[in-house]
Amino acid sequence: MPLVALTAQPLDLQALMAEVGADRVGAIAAFAGLVRDHNQGHRVRFLEYEAYEPLAIRALGRILEEAGTAWPGTRLGVHHRTGRIEIGETSIIIVAASPHRADAFAACRYTIERVKQIVPIWKHEHFDGGEVWLEGATANPDDEDARQAAHRIACA
Amino acid sequence: MPLVALTAQPLDLQALMAEVGADRVGAIAAFAGLVRDHNQGHRVRFLEYEAYEPLAIRALGRILEEAGTAWPGTRLGVHHRTGRIEIGETSIIIVAASPHRADAFAACRYTIERVKQIVPIWKHEHFDGGEVWLEGATANPDDEDARQAAHRIACA
C-alpha cells in the first residue's frame, strides 16, 4: 500500500495505519474527513472530488517531506478520495506515526492544513436545488507564510 | 460498544470510530498508543497494565465530560487495554469526532494528556533482565494546574 494515494475506492484507515505504523513506533495520530449532510445552510446530497492527479500526488509527497523534515523520525501516510462520495463517507485519511505523541499529532495536523493549502483537488458540492464548486486557497507551495501558518497551527 | 472501556481484549479502532462518528460529524481525530520494543535503553519483552477498574472507568468518564465542556459538539471515546500486551500491540485508543477539525484534534490530544495524569492505570515493564513499575503523575483530578496544562497542550 503506497503512503500517498488518490483513489476512487473507499479509504481504509486500518490498512494505512498498519502500513505507516509497521515499525512499531509508540504513537499514532490519525485524521479522517467525513462528508457532512449539510454545509452553509443547505442540505448536501453528495460530493464529487476532482484532482489534477500527477500534480496532486507530487504535492502530497512534498507535504510528507516537509513534515518529515519538521518532525524527524515521524512516518506519514495520506490517501484522498476522488470522484463521487456519499454522505458519511470518508474523503481523506492521514496517519502519522512517531516515537513521540507530540510529533505524531503535530505532523498529522500539519498535513491536513497543507492539503487544504496546496493540493490540486476540488470539491464539487451537490445540494438540494443546485451544485457549487468550493474554492479555498490559492495553491502556492512556495508561499512560506502559508507553510508557517500550517506549522504554527500544528505545533503551537 | 461503550465509549469508555477497559478490556483485556485487543482494541478495535475501526469499531470505536464507527461508534463515535456514527452521526457523521465532519472530522475525526484518533490516537493509538503502541507498545515499543525498547524504553530507556533496554529491550522490552512485553508490558502488563494493571488498573483500579471502577475508579479508572470513572476517571475516563470524567475526562470525556471535561472535553465535552471544553469543546462542545465534540464526541469522544477511549478504550484502554489491561493485562499482558505484546510488543507492537495497542495499549490505548482515543477517537474524537467533531464538526470542526480543530476541536477534534484538541479533544483527542487533551484526552491522552489527561489519561496520563489522572487515570489509575499502571504500566509494568518486563525487559531483558528484569521488570519495573513505571510511575508518572500523582493522580489528582482536582489539580487545576494539571488540567490547564493538558488544555494548553491540546489547543495552544
Added chain:
Amino acid sequence: MRVTVRLFARLRDLTGSGELVRDVTAPATVQAIWGALVAEVPALAQYEKTMSVAVNAEYSTMAAAVSDGDEVAFLPPVSGG
C-alpha cells in the same frame, strides 16, 4: 470496624498483597489506616508524598473519615496511556 485496603502496582508488590482486610478503631481516617499499614510494611513510607488515595473507588484525601465496610485504596503515581 473493618475496612478493605486495596494496593496497586509497586505498593502491591511491596506489601505482597493487593487486598487486605483490617480492623481499625472508629473514628478513623485514611491517614490512620495508612499509618498502620506503614508500621507493617515500612518500605511503603516512600510513597506518602506521591501517592493518591481513594475511598470506595472515588478519589479522596488522607484526612477523609472512613466508615465500617469501606474500601480504601492507595495508588502510586499513574502510568497509563
Added chain:
Amino acid sequence: MRVTVRLFARLRDLTGSGELVRDVTAPATVQAIWGALVAEVPALAQYEKTMSVAVNAEYSTMAAAVSDGDEVAFLPPVSGG
C-alpha cells in the same frame, strides 16, 4: 508550436472542456496562453488573481516559458481535504 491546456473545476465548467489543444506562436509564456484563452472565454478572467498554474504537472508561474508539447494547467483555488 502546440500545447495542451488543462482546466479544472469551475474553469473547466466555464470553458466547457477540461482539455484543449492550442497552436501558439513561439516563444510563448503561460501568460500568453492564458490571454488567448480569456479571449475565447471572457468569464475566465475573474480567476486571474486567484488561480495557480502548472506546466507539465509542476507548479509554475505566468511568466514561465512554454515549449512545444507542454501541458499547461490552470487551477482555481483548491478545496481538497
